[in-house]
Amino acid sequence: MFSIFVLALISESVWETLKMVWQQGRISIDRIGAMVVSLVICIDVEMDILNLLGINTSWPFVGIMLTAILISRGSNFIHDLIVKLGQPKSN
Numbered sequence: 001m002f003s004i005f006v007l008a009l010i011s012e013s014v015w016e017t018l019k020m021v022w023q024q025g026r027i028s029i030d031r032i033g034a035m036v037v038s039l040v041i042c043i044d045v046e047m048d049i050l051n052l053l054g055i056n057t058s059w060p061f062v063g064i065m066l067t068a069i070l071i072s073r074g075s076n077f078i079h080d081l082i083v084k085l086g087q088p089k090s091n
Contacts (some may be wrong), residue, residue, distance in 0.1 A: 039068040
């Protein structure tokens, strides 16, 4: 049941972030830039929020991509997300 809650929360958060790429009929270069930087960092350090929460994926890169999109929102957003999810499992 926890996994369903986590996936629903992450899915909504990722979608809301992706919607920010297109605002008022224009592409937000700042939003895309933040996502690219976050993606490079998450790939380099293999940061995967799903893995940290004990949710296994068939395609390991999916968790890394979702993590990068979430991280691109900034530290306040991630803090609020962690509070909603509870303390992630340590590896």
